Amino acid sequence: MSKQDHAALADAFNKDESRVDWHDQTLWFVREKRDKAVNKVPEWEWLRETASQIKNNVLSNLSEYLTQFEAQAVQNGVVVHWAADANEHNEIVYGLLKKHGVDRMVKSKSMLTEECHLNEFLAEKGVDVVDTDLGERVVQLAGEPPSHIVLPCIHKKKEEIGEIFHEHLGTPAGNADPQFLTHAARLHLREKFLTRKAALTGVNFAVAETGEFVVCTNEGNADMGAHLADIHIACMGIEKLIPERKHLGVFLRLLTRSATGQPVTTYSSHFKKPRPGQEMHIVLVDNGRSTQLGKKDFRNSLKCIRCAACFNTCPVYRRSGGHSYHTAVAGPIGSILSPNLDMKKYADLPFASTLCGSCSNVCPVKIDIHDQLYKWRQVIVQEGYAPVAKKLMMKTMTWVLSHPSVYHTAGKAGRWFMLNTPFTVNNGLNPWWKGREMPEAPRESFGQWYKRNRK
Amino acid sequence: MSSKDKILTAVKASQPEQRELPPLEPPTEGRPADPAKQFVEVLEAIGGRAYIVSGWERIGMILKEAYTADKRVVSGCAGLGFMMESIDDPHSLENVELAVLEGHFGVAENGACWITEDRMMERALPFIAQNLALVIHKKDIVPTMYEAYQRIADAEYGFGTFIAGPSKTADIEQSLVLGAHGPRSMTVFLIDEGMSDAGFY
Numbered sequence: 001m002s003k004q005d006h007a008a009l010a011d012a013f014n015k016d017e018s019r020v021d022w023h024d025q026t027l028w029f030v031r032e033k034r035d036k037a038v039n040k041v042p043e044w045e046w047l048r049e050t051a052s053q054i055k056n057n058v059l060s061n062l063s064e065y066l067t068q069f070e071a072q073a074v075q076n077g078v079v080v081h082w083a084a085d086a087n088e089h090n091e092i093v094y095g096l097l098k099k100h101g102v103d104r105m106v107k108s109k110s111m112l113t114e115e116c117h118l119n120e121f122l123a124e125k126g127v128d129v130v131d132t133d134l135g136e137r138v139v140q141l142a143g144e145p146p147s148h149i150v151l152p153c154i155h156k157k158k159e160e161i162g163e164i165f166h167e168h169l170g171t172p173a174g175n176a177d178p179q180f181l182t183h184a185a186r187l188h189l190r191e192k193f194l195t196r197k198a199a200l201t202g203v204n205f206a207v208a209e210t211g212e213f214v215v216c217t218n219e220g221n222a223d224m225g226a227h228l229a230d231i232h233i234a235c236m237g238i239e240k241l242i243p244e245r246k247h248l249g250v251f252l253r254l255l256t257r258s259a260t261g262q263p264v265t266t267y268s269s270h271f272k273k274p275r276p277g278q279e280m281h282i283v284l285v286d287n288g289r290s291t292q293l294g295k296k297d298f299r300n301s302l303k304c305i306r307c308a309a310c311f312n313t314c315p316v317y318r319r320s321g322g323h324s325y326h327t328a329v330a331g332p333i334g335s336i337l338s339p340n341l342d343m344k345k346y347a348d349l350p351f352a353s354t355l356c357g358s359c360s361n362v363c364p365v366k367i368d369i370h371d372q373l374y375k376w377r378q379v380i381v382q383e384g385y386a387p388v389a390k391k392l393m394m395k396t397m398t399w400v401l402s403h404p405s406v407y408h409t410a411g412k413a414g415r416w417f418m419l420n421t422p423f424t425v426n427n428g429l430n431p432w433w434k435g436r437e438m439p440e441a442p443r444e445s446f447g448q449w450y451k452r453n454r455k
Numbered sequence: 456m457s458s459k460d461k462i463l464t465a466v467k468a469s470q471p472e473q474r475e476l477p478p479l480e481p482p483t484e485g486r487p488a489d490p491a492k493q494f495v496e497v498l499e500a501i502g503g504r505a506y507i508v509s510g511w512e513r514i515g516m517i518l519k520e521a522y523t524a525d526k527r528v529v530s531g532c533a534g535l536g537f538m539m540e541s542i543d544d545p546h547s548l549e550n551v552e553l554a555v556l557e558g559h560f561g562v563a564e565n566g567a568c569w570i571t572e573d574r575m576m577e578r579a580l581p582f583i584a585q586n587l588a589l590v591i592h593k594k595d596i597v598p599t600m601y602e603a604y605q606r607i608a609d610a611e612y613g614f615g616t617f618i619a620g621p622s623k624t625a626d627i628e629q630s631l632v633l634g635a636h637g638p639r640s641m642t643v644f645l646i647d648e649g650m651s652d653a654g655f656y
């Protein structure tokens with residue numbers, strides 16, 4: 001475990017209660033926007049089921065799809081690299097920059113590069129990386145990691161951002177107007193886009209059939225970087241593949257509605273071939289994914305499309321903040337992915353949950369998130385971390401119980417947690433695990449049920 | 456063993472048993488009766504603007520009224536009569552005030568237009584311009600992304616993108632700001648050949 005576990009970090013975040021309320025409400029607002037968008041799509045549940053089945057097919061044929069994708073991409077004139085782990089990924093990216101004599105690069109959002117700690121790696125080699133997503137630029141200037149995979153600086157108040165911009169971009173002190181600050185960032189980052197010869201982007205989906213990949217942004221920063229640079233490097237986890245182009249029609253309908261409640265991102269860009277004179281590279285990264293794929297109970301986590309709906313709905317995330325998870329991908333899904341990378345370091349994360357099931361309920365690809373969290377707890381005990389697990393469970397319970405809004409906002413399922421949680425852990429761990437049946441996650445939210453039955 | 460072989464071997468060993476792909480045709484309940492109307496409503500809701508026009512002449516008039524001669528307007532549309540000279544370096548597009556390009560079709564459910572690079576003049580143009588206008592035909596509006604991908608399933612392109620409204624961000628306390636890095640405004644002209652401009656003159 002890291003020096004400070006989730007419960008301790010969450011306690012630190014909870015020192016400022018009004019701030020926690022604000023964080024909680026801001027994310028709940030995003031969750032509500034998601035609900036509104038979802039309710040406008042009558043076939044929503046059909047879409048989730050279809051997406052889930054497509055991803056099941058992907059996982060069952062991943063090696064074939066990877067081979068097909070590489071062959072197609074190469075035919076399109078793209079150079080494909082394979083990285084077994086984070087370090088190899090970082091070395092590949094650095095090698096490409098070095099080859100081109102480039103020591104300054106723009107980068108759009110890529111949680112994979114966060115997972116691999118690419119920025120720190122490149123900084124040590126003397127490469128200057130500018131994160132161009134506004135939220136990511138804010139946390140980069142503040143010297144912090146993102147606290148949320150879709151809304152990287154959701155934990156920052158506008159006054160704090162105003163201060164950061166005042167210090168680093170020279171905006172007038174005390175100006176915290178979002179419109180003004182965004183404009184200042186626009187000018188600051190335009191200069192970077194126009195002067196950088198290399199751009200790195202993430203990948204939302206990669207199509208085995210065609211060898212193309214799709215990058216979704218609202219700001220247009222991935223496109224600004226890639227289309228102005230001589231070399232475009234796209235980094236992706238191997239689980240990002242989908243079989244055919246037409247499957248994008250399912251995932252693009254789900255992704256942004258789940259993430260922010262928009263019907264689609266402003267830009268859904270399909271990169272297939274480099275533009276004349278440009279070099280395009282794809283780095284395919286494993287970094288633990290093939291191991292996770294082999295774990296029957298946890299492989300479903302690889303279906304994740306990183307929409308963060310499970311973050312926004314999670315009562316624990318909303319009231320403990322992204323940094324309390326001390327990992328690149330926080331929230332419920334991060335608590336499943338991280339122990340696979342380092343069980344000891346992240347043993348606390350599967351305990352950072354009330355198991356209320358709200359995450360599984362909103363997940364657009366139907367990952368059984370709360371079941372997997374529950375299963376991780378058992379694995380952690382089996383692997384000999386029982387004393388740690390016991391301590392963690394107590395700490396999490398104490399934390400949850402001393403922050404009533406955490407279980408209240410979890411709603412009905414939260415009350416279930418209250419009823420079924422042994423208040424004394426003296427009975428050992430068995431009553432917790434043996435004595436409880438996981439509630440079946442409701443197929444639809446109350447709101448959806450109400451809407452349907454009101455007619 | 457190379458990393459590629461290592462990864463592929465590990466993946467193959469871990470893969471679960473074969474699962475079939477599901478059928479993709481969605482239930483049609485709740486489809487909009489008038490996709491063009493829905494397209495305009497959604498586009499406006501996401502910060503874009505729409506004009507339904509009779510043809511290119513009308514578009515030219517609207518643009519002349521909105522953009523004075525000292526502003527750099529770049530057009531990739533043959534129909535507008537002032538096609539831009541070729542572009543050598545995308546960086547030179549930095550001061551483009553307006554780019555007018557022809558899209559392929561629009562999507563009613565999300566207000567997006569599909570455009571491929573052969574119609575962009577330069578890949579950077581729709582992103583770097585201060586303002587963007589796309590032209591499509593009103594009849595070319597499909598209800599959802601399902602029909603959109605039916606249309607482009609076999610299309611050939613090096614780069615293509617769906618654009619839905621102006622560039623935007625809500626990263627600062629969830630306050631929506633239009634014009635993050637790309638265009639601050641986005642206009643879609645919907646050409647309806649059957650329409651009369653009589654009322655406009």
Ligand code: SF4
Nearest residue numbers: 304305307308310363
């Ligand atoms: S687990 Fe599901 S809800 Fe959470 S980020 Fe991934 S796709 Fe979204």
